[in-house]
Amino acid sequence: xxxxxxxxxxxxxxxxxxxANAWDADAENVDISLIDIQGKSIxxxxxxxxxxxxxxxxxxxxxxxNRRKDTHSSQTRKKRCILGxxxxxxxxxxxxxxxxTITTIKDGLKNQFCMKYDDMKANTSxxxxxxxxxxxxxxxxxxxxxxxxxxxxxxxxxxxxxIVENLSKRFTIFSDEFKVAVKRNDEI
Numbered sequence: 001x002x003x004x005x006x007x008x009x010x011x012x013x014x015x016x017x018x019x020a021n022a023w024d025a026d027a028e029n030v031d032i033s034l035i036d037i038q039g040k041s042i043x044x045x046x047x048x049x050x051x052x053x054x055x056x057x058x059x060x061x062x063x064x065x066n067r068r069k070d071t072h073s074s075q076t077r078k079k080r081c082i083l084g085x086x087x088x089x090x091x092x093x094x095x096x097x098x099x100x101t102i103t104t105i106k107d108g109l110k111n112q113f114c115m116k117y118d119d120m121k122a123n124t125s126x127x128x129x130x131x132x133x134x135x136x137x138x139x140x141x142x143x144x145x146x147x148x149x150x151x152x153x154x155x156x157x158x159x160x161x162x163i164v165e166n167l168s169k170r171f172t173i174f175s176d177e178f179k180v181a182v183k184r185n186d187e188i
Contacts, residue, residue, distance in 0.1 A: 010095075010096075011042070011096055011154075011158070011163060012162070012163055012166030012167065012170070013092065013166075013170075014092040014093060014095055014096050015032060015042070015044065015163060015167065016166070016167060016170045016171070017092040018044040018092070018093075018147055019032075019044070019167065019171070019180055020083040021046075021145075022044070022046035022048055022145070023076075023080060023083050023178060024048075024076055024080070024082050024083055025046060025048025025049050025050070025076075025145065026048050026049055026076050026077055026078045026080065027046035027047050027048035027144065027178070028047055028177055028178060028179065029046065029047045029178075029179050029180075029181070030044065030045070030046045030178075030179070030180045030181070031043075031044075031045045031046075031181050031183070032044050032163070032180065032181065032182045032183070033045075033183055033184075033186070034158035034160055034163070034182070034183070034184045034185070035158075035184075035185060035186075036157045036158055036184065036185055037185055039150070040097075040150075040152035040154065040158075041097075041148060041149060041150045041152065042096070042097070042148070042149040042152065042158075043146060043147070043148045043149075044146070044147045045144065045145070045146040045147075046144050046145055046146075047142060047143070047144040048143065048144055048145060049077070049106060049143055050104045050105045050106030050107075050143035050144050050145055051104040051106055051111065051145060052106045052107065052109065052111070052136075053109075053111045053135060053136055055106065056102070056104065056111060056113070060102075078177075093147065093149050094117050096149060096152060096153060096154075097117075097149040097150055097151050097152045097153060098116060098117040098118055098150075098151035098153070099114065099115070099116050099117070099149070099150040099151045100114070100115050100147060100148065100149050100150075101113070101114045101133070101147075101148045101150070102114075102115075102145065102146070102147055103134070103145070103146040103148070104144070104145040104146070105139050105141050105142065105143050105144060105145075106143050107143070108138060108139060108140075109136045109137065109138065109139065110134050110136075110137045110138075110139040110141070111132075111134055111135060111136060111137075112132075112133040112134035113130040113131060113132050113133055114130060114131045114133060115128075115130045115131075116131075117151075157184075158184055160182050160183065160184040163182055164182050167180065167182075
């Protein structure tokens with residue numbers, strides 16, 4: 001609660017965390033889809049390096065991971081300065097919605113899992129196991145990661161222009177090798 005739900009209660013900072021993750025994954029393109037039709041959802045998809053099953057367990061799902069210390073580097077493989085700071089970006093989604101599905105492809109293998117906030121809260125042990133939907137399934141798709149957020153806590157429609165404006169204020173990255181597109185209901 002303190003690291004996700006209470007820390008991120010509006011959409012732009014949450015999306016900014018996911019965009020920063022895409023930058024750190026050496027993505028060149030990030031597509032943000034805001035869907036208001038037949039239930040609300042947000043999808044953030046990048047074409048970065050993706051994550052293996054071990055990467056998910058040992059890095060992505062590890063809260064408070066210090067990537068710079070673990071890798072002994074403050075740069076990505078493409079020599080980008082790492083934006084992520086505290087390993088909390090993945091929790092930001094629960095400030096906005098209650099169900100998140102992560103789909104990631106690396107080296108031709110697809111891994112997918114779903115986490116539900118209500119199930120985590122109801123869990124009385126200190127261990128929560130997400131629902132695994134795909135484990136090392138062969139895939140012809142390009143590497144990258146998609147984060148789909150559902151059961152959104154807001155009732156008003158998404159304002160794509162406001163999100164674009166907020167993201168432009170949060171990032172001072174000017175690179176022809178990193179593009180972020182925001183669309184609402186499949187319209188750019």
